Amino acid sequence: MxxxxxxxxxxxxxxxxxxxxxxxxxxxxxxxxxxxxxxxxxxxxxxxxxxxxxxxxxxxxxxxxxxxxxxxxxxxxxxxxxxxxxxxxxxxxxxxxxxxxxxxxxxxxxxxxxxxxxxxxxxxxxxxxxxxxxxxxxxxxxxxxxxxxxxxxxxxxxxxxxxxxxxxxxxxxxxxxxxxxxxxxxxVSYHIHVLHSARELFRNDLLPLILVSIAVSMSINQFHKFFEPYLGEILARDLGTTIMNTLGLLGIVEVLIKTLPRLIGIRLGKKWSVRAYEAAPLAIPVFTALSVLFQNPLFVVLLGVLATIVNTAFGFNVSVEFQHRIPSEKRATVLSLDMMFSAMVMAVFYTVYGFAVDRLSLSEARLLFAVILFGIGAAFKLASVGPLREPLELRHLAE
Incomplete structure (x- = not known):
């Protein structure tokens, strides 16, 4: 082979x-x-x-x-x-x-x-x-x-x-x-190598891309977090059964909303891939909010499909963009520092969201966080037509 x-x-x-x-x-x-x-x-x-x-x-x-x-x-x-x-x-x-x-x-x-x-x-x-x-x-x-x-x-x-x-x-x-x-x-030594790599994160052409990717990651994670029990409860209620008896259906649904749409997302043509990349910060929180406001199982699954397609195209473009913008000798460490920075944000997000679900309810927490993340996405969209226009452009498509 x-x-x-x-x-x-x-x-x-x-x-x-x-x-x-x-x-x-x-x-x-x-x-x-x-x-x-x-x-x-x-x-x-x-x-x-x-x-x-x-x-x-x-x-x-x-x-x-x-x-x-x-x-x-x-x-x-x-x-x-x-x-x-x-x-x-x-x-x-x-x-x-x-x-x-x-x-x-x-x-x-x-x-x-x-x-x-x-x-x-x-x-x-x-x-x-x-x-x-x-x-x-x-x-x-x-x-x-x-x-x-x-x-x-x-x-x-x-x-x-x-x-x-x-x-x-x-x-x-x-x-x-x-x-x-x-x-x-x-x-170079370990510490100098890390410091040199860390400076890459604050480059004008990398930091905005990192920040918007974190915002989109929070949005898609919020859509998917606890999605199985959320949809399972809706299915169990409509079918008059228990959530454990919906596992097979939930497995099929996971393929429909998290697996096959990813295939579509990475195979999108250049034009639609760029559109999905640009829409992701706003579109995904909207899909999450709609999944709460209209709790029809088929509609919720459709929203999941759309959210995954948009997020996959976004993530694929960002991943390729990073590979082209980061020097080879620093690439793994810079990507690790990026993951570390993202992890700090996600740690706070997961903790707050988990206890919010316990305190409120799964539906109420989904809607509340969708509204908050929509506001964050709107801020990035406004910036992308102004000061962050150049850093957020996909340069690798022009190479």
Whole structure:
């Protein structure tokens, strides 16, 4: 199998899970509350804050491949903890281990691929390769998540979690087989390297892009956070059953709103992709608000599809833009610092949102936060036609 074939297989195995966001219902079935789930999400985000810089430096100073392998090993350990989940402290342990694993992989995997393509004189194909990779991973998820959901409904969550663990171990073996060409270590010390990389975040052409990506991340996370129990309650009410008896349907819905729309989002033509990128800060909060005001299951699913398409196109364009704007020798650390900065914001968001759901209700909290995030998105849209017009333009499309 050639290099690109192995990368495709690696991404497919890494992204073939059999539970997806149905884990929220798994947590609730273990007696864990919405507030505790929000707190664990905050701990995961804080894990990114604490671990992103050290792990990013491992990628830049030691090896991209080494960083990815460590992260994948931690993913497998986290899944083992999840399989034996019994209480809130174990969920905290899972959050810490999985967030540490994610920080080793984040930025490093894409930088590893980009550097290998550059070595082969194929860096111009990065956008095309990532489109192909994401297409394959989404198609894989489209089959695996419904299968796992029905298995969970009829046999419990353990079986699909074990199947997910097997995929993660397969990804680890595949990563071992992929070479790392001409890795270049920076010729500066750890602290100087981090400081030099940190300065990149405050460049006029990077900081606005980072800030708007955080705003959109909050919006899409707010739409998706607790979405399964939210829709499950609506379905259970309309069908006269319990939320546990809707797991199979929720698995299909997850594919419809979180998997297949991503395929559309990354395959959009240049014109529509740019439109989605520009619309994301305002459109996603509007979709969230409408999902509360009109609680028809089919309409809510349609809104989820639209939100995911818009967010995927936005995220894909931002990701490619970062790769083109950040110097190679600092890329993994800069991306890690970006994740760290985002994590600080998301930690606060998850904590406040989780306890807001406990204090108010899921519907009321969704509507309140949608209005707040709409205001933030409106501020960015106004700035994008004024002082932030140039930094927020997608330059890679013109190259």
């Amino acid at each position: 050639n290099l690109l074939g192995r990368y495709r297989l690696l991404f497919v195995l890494m992204n073939t899970g059999f539970i997806g966001n149905l884990t929220v219902i798994y947590y609730l079935s273990k007696g864990i509350t919405y507030g505790q789930i929000g707190l664990v999400s905050a701990i995961s985000a804080l894990g990114f804050f604490l671990f992103e810089v050290p792990t990013g430096v491992v990628a830049d100073k030691v090896s991209r491949k080494t960083s990815v392998l460590i992260g994948m090993g931690l993913f497998s350990l986290g899944t083992v903890i999840l399989i034996f989940l019994r209480n809130f402290p174990m969920l905290i342990a899972y959050a810490v281990v999985s967030s540490l694993g994610a920080t080793f992989v984040s930025g490093s995997l894409q930088a590893w691929l980009f550097d290998n393509l550059k070595h082969l004189g194929m860096e111009g194909r990065y956008r095309e390769v990532m489109k192909d990779v994401k297409t394959l991973t989404l198609l894989s998820s489209a089959f695996s998540i419904p299968i796992g959901a029905f298995l969970a409904q009829f046999y419990g969550f353990t079986l699909p979690l074990v199947m997910t663990l097997l995929m993660e171990l397969g990804a680890l073996v595949t990563a071992l087989s992929i070479p790392e060409y001409e890795f270049k270590r920076p010729e």
